Amino acid sequence: MAAPTVETTGSGTTQPQTITMAKGLNMAMRATMERDPKVLVMGEDVGKLGGVFRVTDGLQKDFGEHRVLDTPLSESGIIGAAIGLAMRGFRPVCEIQFDGFIFPGFDQIVSQLSKMHFRSQGKVKAPVVIRVPFGGGIGAVEHHSESPESLFAHIAGLKVMSCSNPVDAYWMLQQAIDSDDPVLFFEPKRRYWEKAELDPTAEHLSMGSSALLRRGSSATLATYGPMVKTCLDAANAATEDGNELEVVDLRSLSPLDLGPVAESVRRTGRLIVVSESPPESSVTSEVAARIQQECFYSLEAPVMRVNGFDTPYPPSKLEEGYLPDLDRVLDAVDRSLAY
Amino acid sequence: MSPEHWTRPSRSEDRGHADETAPAATSAAPTREQVIAGLRATSEGGADLVQLLTPEGQRVSHPDFDIDISEQQLREMYRDMVLIRRADREGNSLQRQGQLGIWVPLLGQEAAQIGAGRALRPQDMAFPSYREHGVAWCRGIDPTELLGIFRGTDHGSWDPNRTGMGLYTIVIGNQCVNATGYAMGQKFEGMVGNSDRDPNANEATMTFFGDGATSQGDVHEGMVWASVYDAPVVFFCQNNQWAISEPTERQSRVPLYERARGYGFPGIRVDGNDVLASLAVSKWALDEARSGNGPVLIEAFTYRMDAHTTSDDATRYRMDDELQAWKLKDPIERLRVYLLREQIVDQGFIDEVQNEAEELATRFREFCLNMSEPPPERMFSAVYADESPVVAAQRDEYLDYLSGFADAGHDTEGSVR
Numbered sequence: 001m002a003a004p005t006v007e008t009t010g011s012g013t014t015q016p017q018t019i020t021m022a023k024g025l026n027m028a029m030r031a032t033m034e035r036d037p038k039v040l041v042m043g044e045d046v047g048k049l050g051g052v053f054r055v056t057d058g059l060q061k062d063f064g065e066h067r068v069l070d071t072p073l074s075e076s077g078i079i080g081a082a083i084g085l086a087m088r089g090f091r092p093v094c095e096i097q098f099d100g101f102i103f104p105g106f107d108q109i110v111s112q113l114s115k116m117h118f119r120s121q122g123k124v125k126a127p128v129v130i131r132v133p134f135g136g137g138i139g140a141v142e143h144h145s146e147s148p149e150s151l152f153a154h155i156a157g158l159k160v161m162s163c164s165n166p167v168d169a170y171w172m173l174q175q176a177i178d179s180d181d182p183v184l185f186f187e188p189k190r191r192y193w194e195k196a197e198l199d200p201t202a203e204h205l206s207m208g209s210s211a212l213l214r215r216g217s218s219a220t221l222a223t224y225g226p227m228v229k230t231c232l233d234a235a236n237a238a239t240e241d242g243n244e245l246e247v248v249d250l251r252s253l254s255p256l257d258l259g260p261v262a263e264s265v266r267r268t269g270r271l272i273v274v275s276e277s278p279p280e281s282s283v284t285s286e287v288a289a290r291i292q293q294e295c296f297y298s299l300e301a302p303v304m305r306v307n308g309f310d311t312p313y314p315p316s317k318l319e320e321g322y323l324p325d326l327d328r329v330l331d332a333v334d335r336s337l338a339y
Numbered sequence: 340m341s342p343e344h345w346t347r348p349s350r351s352e353d354r355g356h357a358d359e360t361a362p363a364a365t366s367a368a369p370t371r372e373q374v375i376a377g378l379r380a381t382s383e384g385g386a387d388l389v390q391l392l393t394p395e396g397q398r399v400s401h402p403d404f405d406i407d408i409s410e411q412q413l414r415e416m417y418r419d420m421v422l423i424r425r426a427d428r429e430g431n432s433l434q435r436q437g438q439l440g441i442w443v444p445l446l447g448q449e450a451a452q453i454g455a456g457r458a459l460r461p462q463d464m465a466f467p468s469y470r471e472h473g474v475a476w477c478r479g480i481d482p483t484e485l486l487g488i489f490r491g492t493d494h495g496s497w498d499p500n501r502t503g504m505g506l507y508t509i510v511i512g513n514q515c516v517n518a519t520g521y522a523m524g525q526k527f528e529g530m531v532g533n534s535d536r537d538p539n540a541n542e543a544t545m546t547f548f549g550d551g552a553t554s555q556g557d558v559h560e561g562m563v564w565a566s567v568y569d570a571p572v573v574f575f576c577q578n579n580q581w582a583i584s585e586p587t588e589r590q591s592r593v594p595l596y597e598r599a600r601g602y603g604f605p606g607i608r609v610d611g612n613d614v615l616a617s618l619a620v621s622k623w624a625l626d627e628a629r630s631g632n633g634p635v636l637i638e639a640f641t642y643r644m645d646a647h648t649t650s651d652d653a654t655r656y657r658m659d660d661e662l663q664a665w666k667l668k669d670p671i672e673r674l675r676v677y678l679l680r681e682q683i684v685d686q687g688f689i690d691e692v693q694n695e696a697e698e699l700a701t702r703f704r705e706f707c708l709n710m711s712e713p714p715p716e717r718m719f720s721a722v723y724a725d726e727s728p729v730v731a732a733q734r735d736e737y738l739d740y741l742s743g744f745a746d747a748g749h750d751t752e753g754s755v756r
Contacts, residue, residue, distance in 0.1 A: 029356055066527055072567055077560035084520020085619075087499070088528070107557070111510040112517060119494040119506055122721040155732075157722055180724035208728075255729040 016199040019285030021163070022055050022192040024170035025131070029056065031061055031091060032177040036091065039177060042069040043078055043131075052097050053133055053192055075105035082128045084114050091127045093177055099134040100143025106151075113182045114157030128182045129173070132160075133189035135226045135276050136308075136323050146313050147277035150223075152184045153254040153286070160254040161207055162186040164228035166196040168205075168251065175207040178337045182208075186253075188226035199209030210257040214263060219270035219333050222287055223260045224250040227274045227324060234329040243333065253283050260289065262294050269300035271335045274324055279307035301339035302330040384640040385594060387608050391615040394668040395646035396676030398615075410683045416457060416614050417678060418692050420449040420671045423473045425696035426482035429703050430472075434649040438707055439489040445472045447612070447644030450670030451577050453477060454617020455639070458625055461503060462539055466518035466546040469507040469567035470577075473593075474547060478504040483706040485691065492713050511552045515574065518546035522565065522572035522628070531571045531630030539630035543571040545621070551582025553598070554590045562634070566602045573621065574599075574636045577611060579643035582654035594641060596638035604634045607747030611641030612670040642668070688714070715741060 007132040019027065041059055043051070047070035050057030071078050073094060082092035089325035096102045102109075109130070153160045161182050163169040169187070177185040205211055214235050221231040228249045235245040246264045250256065261274070265271045271291055271297045273284040288303040288311035306324040314322050354651045360657045384390070388405050426444040431702055445452070448470065456477025459465060472485060487493035488507060495506035503700040508514040522544040525531060533540035552558050576595055591598070598607025603678055605627070607621040617639060626633035642665040646653040679686040685746060719734035 072560075072563050073561045074563060076557055077519075077564045080513065080516025080560065081520030081564055082522060083722065084517040084522070085524045086520075087505070087517070087523030088521050090524055091526070104556075107510065108513060108516065112513050114509075115494075117724055117734060118720075120721075120723050121493070122499065122724070123498045124506070125724055127724075160725070182652075184640045257728075 001266045009011075014200045014280055016197055018195050019166050019170070019198050020188070020193050020195050021166040021169045023052060023054050024168075024198060025173050025187065026057060026059070027198075028170050028173035028177070029059060030062075031094075032091075032174055033067060036177075038089055039093065040069065040085065041089045041093045041095070041154045041295055042066055042071050042082065044073055044097055046070060046095050051095055053189060055131075055192070056095065056186075059152075060335075075101055075103075075302045075334040076108050078095075079105040079113060079128070079130065080107040082130075083108065083116065083126055085101070085174055086126045086128050087116075087124055091129075091177060093129045093131065096107075096130060096132045098140075098144045098213070099146040099148055100128075100187055102148060105130075106315070107180075108151070109158070109305065110155055114155045116157075117181070118157055126182050127177075127180045129176045129179075130186055131173075131187060133192070134186045135188050135190060136313065136316075136319045137146060137190035137226065139319070141316070142313070145316070145319065147225075147275065147308065148283040149184070149186050149253055150277055150285075153156070153256075153283055154281075157182070158254060159183045159208075159252070160186070161252055162188070162225035163251070164188065164191065164249050166194065167198050168249075170198055170200075170314070171204040172251065174206040179207075186225055190226055193231060194229070208252045208255060208257055210248055210250045210252065210260045210332060212246065212260050213249050214245065214247040216246040217268060218243040218245055219336055220246045220248060220261065220264040220268045221272050221273060221274060221329065221333075222248045222250060222291075223274040225275070227276060230324060230326060231274055234326045234333070237326055238330060238333060241330075243337070245333065250283070256283075256290070258287065258290055258294070261291060265291055265295045269296075269298055270298070270333075270339075272304045272306060272329065272332045272336055274306045274329055276308050276323055278310045280310050282307065301336040304336050306332045322325055345703045346574055353563070362634075370559065370704055384608060384610055385504070385597070387594075388610050388640060389607060389616045389620055390610040390613050391619060392610075392613045392673055392677055393610070394673050396673045396680060397679075398677060401616070402551050402614065403426065404609075404619040404623060406615060406622070408615065408618070411712070412457075413674070413678060414688065416453055416618070417625035417671070417674050417684070418695070419453045419457070419473070419476060420614065420674070421692050422696050422699050423453070423476045423482070424449050424576070424671060425700050426476075426703050429700040430482075430485075431645070431649060431720070433704065439486070439649075440491050442489055442649045443470045444643070444645035444648070445470055447642045447665065448577055448579060448639075449473055450614035450674075451575075451611035451617050451639035451641045454546075454611075454614045454619075455575050455621040455637075458618055458621035460542075460547060461626075462536065462542050463503055463625065464518070464521055464544045465504040466514040466515060466544065467505060467507055468511070468548050468552070469509050470549075471547050475504060480504060482703055486703075486707050486710065490707060490710055493712055499688045506703075512548060512555030512557035512561075514551070515546050515548055515558045516564065516631070518544050519561045519565045519568075519570050519634075521573050522634075523553060523568050525571055525734075526568065526631075531629055541571075543625045543628035544571060545573045545575055545625065547575050547577065549582060549586045550576065550578040550590055551575070551585065553595055554582075560675070562599075562602045562604075562636070565634035569631065569633035571631070571649055572634045573624040573628055574634065575621070576636065576638045577641055578638050579611075579641050580641055581647065581653075581657065583651060585651075594638070596636060599636035602636075604636065606636040606670070608638045608640055611639030612668045614670060614674060641670075644669075 045061035395659025
């Protein structure tokens with residue numbers, strides 16, 4: 001039999017199909033598990049239940065309890081054990097149930113996972129992926145809606161990714177699992193059920209690249225994760241006022257691929273950076289600082305930011321105000337254009 | 340249910356040593372009574388202490404952990420302990436002379452580490468804390484390879500894959516979970532419970548930590564995971580009685596080895612100043628792990644005879660009497676007395692080992708003084724497996740900045756562009 005020219009998706013098809021983001025992530029894990037017996041999925045409730053969001057649905061049934069581990073309720077254990085398994089040659093994919101629960105495992109991520117490669121000068125690799133459903137908008141209780149990605153983008157030795165759509169979810173997670181570096185993989189939980197058409201034979205970007213999603217001439221929106229859809233919606237709405245907005249999906253928060261953002265700013269002269277996280281010392285701060293450094297003479301206005309607030313995440317009856325929405329994004333666009 | 344059911348056992352029952360009149364441990368500093376209670380705890384291992392060689396150098400038997408050991412092995416373990424102690428003392432001196440930023444003394448813990456280290460097989464894996472110079476010695480890591488960490492030229496120079504020993508772990512307790520994960524991997528690969536005919540067919544992992552670490556969540560999580568996955572991991576706690584200035588009393592109200600019961604695996608307290616007992620118990624525990632029976636906790640009851648590190652002043656928090664009492668239990672002395680009395684060695688052997696130790700110290704010192712400084716690009720190397728464009732840009736910019744100095748003060752050939 002001739003070797004296929006395109007890798008199968010693991011779901012046994014190379015045909016285009018409509019999938020949700022949750023399905024794309026599931027297919028990505030399935031695909032890597034099929035081609036590499038060293039890939040393990042581990043976390044609380046990922047086996048029989050299929051994860052609290054069902055993202056790992058069916059994996060334990062098909063790959064067994066030694067490939068898909070229902071672990072003790074223990075985040076430092078999940079990440080710490082994953083490090084040991086990685087040192088043994090496995091490629092663990094850890095699920096942290098909710099963003100706010102990653103902190104019991106923060107020590108292992110920062111003290112051990114991020115530093116193994118550097119400390120050993122490459123003798124020890126730590127190909128661990130930590131999947132984190134993050135962000136708000138689902139009406140949840142405290143600790144279930146946070147955006148801690150900037151904390152991890154600040155840590156040297158970690159790669160930090162955030163997908164925004166089912167197709168990227170499918171490709172980026174496979175690339176993250178294949179990477180020899182540790183990857184924090186932030187999944188916008190409120191977008192889990194949004195759909196898109198996946199053509200497994202189509203070309204795809206590297207997970208380290210940002211992507212220009214929409215062309216325009218008035219201003220640039222740079223964003224990632226759950227805010228990508230919000231920004232695309234805002235760009236559509238802006239056309240009613242005669243404004244054409246460019247939208248760049250950062251995708252990789254560390255390392256940041258600022259090239260497409262800088263190119264876009266050189267065309268539009270204006271940048272608005274959008275994310276759900278608190279603004280202080282965040283990914284949006286980093287983008288703003290570096291674009292002002294690199295594109296100073298192209299800017300017609302200061303870089304604007306639209307974020308959550310520097311408050312703990314509020315009770316869910318207030319989250320509509322906390323989370324940037326179409327109006328807050330367009331207000332920032334107006335303020336930028338007013339310069 | 341009557342309130343009596345909820346009465347906790349008295350502290351003296353818990354520990355077998357505490358003064359019942361001692362006040363509860365609520366004040367910030369240990370009271371004199373607590374210090375005395377701690378002194379008793381540190382001088383008595385308790386009835387459960389596994390011992391094969393008394394402090395007086397008398398060979399004693401133990402119903403469960405006796406060991407058949409050749410005279411050659413006895414001589415080798417004596418040599419191990421003398422040499423690693425000598426390297427350790429040289430490390431201390433080098434720090435005092437400004438050649439090392441810090442040194443973490445091993446003094447007093449040689450028997451615990453050599454006993455455990457010699458029980459490991461080449462295919463096993465060790466996950467150390469940062470005081471495990473004796474374990475490193477047993478894993479074939481030359482003491483000079485430890486110097487970079489303390490001189491500030493690297494974070495550990497040995498290859499964990501080649502030596503079967505992870506790099507030193509400084510954050511307390513982290514390694515206990517990493518070790519459990521590694522051991523789970525050994526089990527997943529089918530490397531436990533195989534035929535004993537092939538000594539390479541089974542593997543185990545041993546992780547080293549101190550009494551202070553037992554208060555950390557990671558030690559608990561490591562033990563929970565090891566237990567539920569029956570991971571072939573041996574938790575080797577060196578209870579050296581002090582976590583910097585905090586006595587074991589501040590970590591636990593039960594003897595540490597008893598905690599294993601709560602996780603559902605055996606816990607054993609061994610005389611950590613007795614190299615034979617440390618070897619015997621470690622061998623048994625590792626065999627348990629290799630056979631697929633799951634984890635074991637060993638509490639090696641020992642004593643740190645020097646300060647926590649060279650930055651510490653142990654005279655501020657512990658009594659000299661305590662140190663003097665433990666000097667009588669010196670792990671090397673008791674073996675030396677035994678070997679001489681039983682005529683397993685003569686004074687010529689003792690002198691020969693001492694000469695070898697002096698040679699090692701000289702080599703260790705010379706190596707330290709001749710270590711080259713890492714070139715500036717080392718700062719940026721191997722941060723990631725796939726080079727980060729951000730880090731690469733910072734490296735290039737920094738090297739470019741450095742090259743702007745006419746007299747950079749270091750050998751730039753081949754290092755700075």
